[in-house]
Amino acid sequence: MKRAVPKVIGVVAREKHITQIILDQTTQRRLSELAKESLIKSLLKEIPFIDLHLVTVARTLEDQHGHFEKGGRAYLVREWEYHRLSFNHTADSEHEGLFFKELGTDFNNGIFKFLKDGEAMQVHVTDDYVKEL
Structure with missing residues (x-):
């Protein structure tokens, strides 16, 4: 039986007494595509008293196009x-x-x-x- 990602995160967060969750933008986008709905919105419903942090990190270097691999x-x-x-x-x-x-x-x-x-x-x-x- 498949369980929704936000539900699993909620269960683990409660079991481990987690107070903050950090997601990077890439992870959030990938999981949202799988869930067909916003992961952030679902997590806010599932675990309203846990702080959610969404971190956006550029995976390329500015002004260095073609000199470096993706980060x-x-x-x-x-x-x-x-x-x-x-x-x-x-x-x-x-x-x-x-x-x-x-x-x-x-x-x-x-x-x-x-x-x-x-x-x-x-x-x-x-x-x-x-x-x-």
């Missing part, structure tokens, strides 16, 4: 005085953001965008490492 979720993990790029979330992950890989390279070179203290940051990644935040 993908990534993390920065501290290693000594540098940060290493990772595509897996671990307890050591310090920053979550989007990694835009340079086209034409086999190595992880590119731009990592993330929020730090509410401010949008952008750093250069060279061979998996960020030397300066």
